[in-house]
Amino acid sequence: MSTVTLSVASREDVTRRALAAFAGKRQGDHITFASVELLWQTLTGKRWELLKAMTGQGAMSIRETARRVERDVKGVHRDVHALLDAGILDRTEDGRIIFPFDAVHVDFTLTAAA
Numbered sequence: 082m083s084t085v086t087l088s089v090a091s092r093e094d095v096t097r098r099a100l101a102a103f104a105g106k107r108q109g110d111h112i113t114f115a116s117v118e119l120l121w122q123t124l125t126g127k128r129w130e131l132l133k134a135m136t137g138q139g140a141m142s143i144r145e146t147a148r149r150v151e152r153d154v155k156g157v158h159r160d161v162h163a164l165l166d167a168g169i170l171d172r173t174e175d176g177r178i179i180f181p182f183d184a185v186h187v188d189f190t191l192t193a194a195a
């Protein structure tokens with residue numbers, strides 16, 4: 082089973098993880114955001130629904146994705162392209178879209194404001 086971790090991390094944290102990976106230490110799959118605000122801006126409720134519908138399902142067309150979440154194709158198309166632009170979804174050689182993970186783990190810590 083392949084799991085991706087969605088997290089909020091500083092540039093230093095990402096660099097540290099990359100250096101560890103270069104040194105041969107397995108880091109797992111990560112999609113990192115610079116802030117919680119950016120995470121929520123990118124993963125709106127409707128986009129989160131898309132990811133839930135696509136997790137572990139293989140490649141599919143935008144029309145099939147829209148059918149699974151019971152939304153209009155135009156709105157799903159817009160959200161799919163936002164997720165493609167953010168590097169969260171991939172496109173297959175035949176043009177279908179894929180979220181190539183079987184599970185999602187979300188990891189961030191909320192602290193008191195300074």
